[in-house]
Amino acid sequence: MPIGHPSDITLRALESFRDANLIFVEDPSTVSRLFKKWDVPFIRERIRVLNEHTTADELNDLVREAANVELSVVVSDAGMPVFCDPGGDFMRLCEKAGIRIEIVPGPTALTSALVRAGINGAFYFAGFPPRKSEERGGFFRKLNQMTVPIVLYETPYRLEKILGEIQRHFRPDKKVIVCAGLTSPDESIVTSTVANAGKIRIQSAPPVIIIDG
Numbered sequence: 001m002p003i004g005h006p007s008d009i010t011l012r013a014l015e016s017f018r019d020a021n022l023i024f025v026e027d028p029s030t031v032s033r034l035f036k037k038w039d040v041p042f043i044r045e046r047i048r049v050l051n052e053h054t055t056a057d058e059l060n061d062l063v064r065e066a067a068n069v070e071l072s073v074v075v076s077d078a079g080m081p082v083f084c085d086p087g088g089d090f091m092r093l094c095e096k097a098g099i100r101i102e103i104v105p106g107p108t109a110l111t112s113a114l115v116r117a118g119i120n121g122a123f124y125f126a127g128f129p130p131r132k133s134e135e136r137g138g139f140f141r142k143l144n145q146m147t148v149p150i151v152l153y154e155t156p157y158r159l160e161k162i163l164g165e166i167q168r169h170f171r172p173d174k175k176v177i178v179c180a181g182l183t184s185p186d187e188s189i190v191t192s193t194v195a196n197a198g199k200i201r202i203q204s205a206p207p208v209i210i211i212d213g
Helices: 011-019 026-037 055-068 088-094 109-117 134-142 157-168 192-198
Strands: 022-025 047-051 072-074 124-127 150-153 175-178 188-193 206-210
Touching: 022 055, 026 047, 047 175, 055 088, 072 088, 088 188, 109 206, 124 134, 124 157, 134 157, 157 175, 157 192, 157 206, 175 192, 188 192
Parallel strands: 022 047, 022 072, 124 150
Antiparallel strands: 150 206, 175 188, 175 206
16 A cells, blocks of 8 residues: 555555455555445445454354355555554465465555665664563663664654653764655654754654664
């Protein structure tokens, strides 16, 4: 799925949507809007919900459904499925069930943010920080030992918290880049130092945070 601009959808993805017997989605309304723009029929009978609230039993049921049709398509709300996304467990179970898996490449916030930051070389993708407060300190102390750029994902409502933690754990002169709403008309790119990270304010879009090496 596009991460911001609807025209970033690929021709192959649209073809897959039209041909699919089943479409596994995080949020039907997100997919419905994209289908409407590109004249893809949104047929409720083809739609199945697969997100962080899907239970283990429901996941197994979805795999059985996928095994009994010719073509299923898995999509995320934005970017590539499985990558920091609930589709990972589903794909592993499908593989175990002998279902053939093909990747339909598309945009990701990670690669877009790295390009925007001008990073050409090694980096460390840390994903989302732990939710539990007692685990977050050790998480950031480990990251502080690295010499390559670090990429983090976070939710918009936790941005202020994570920037405060970055200020506590990293050298004040290190560069921090926050990218939000990438490729959308409201794209926000803010470059700062760790010392001034607490002043960063962005729109309410999922941010990608890069701490330079």
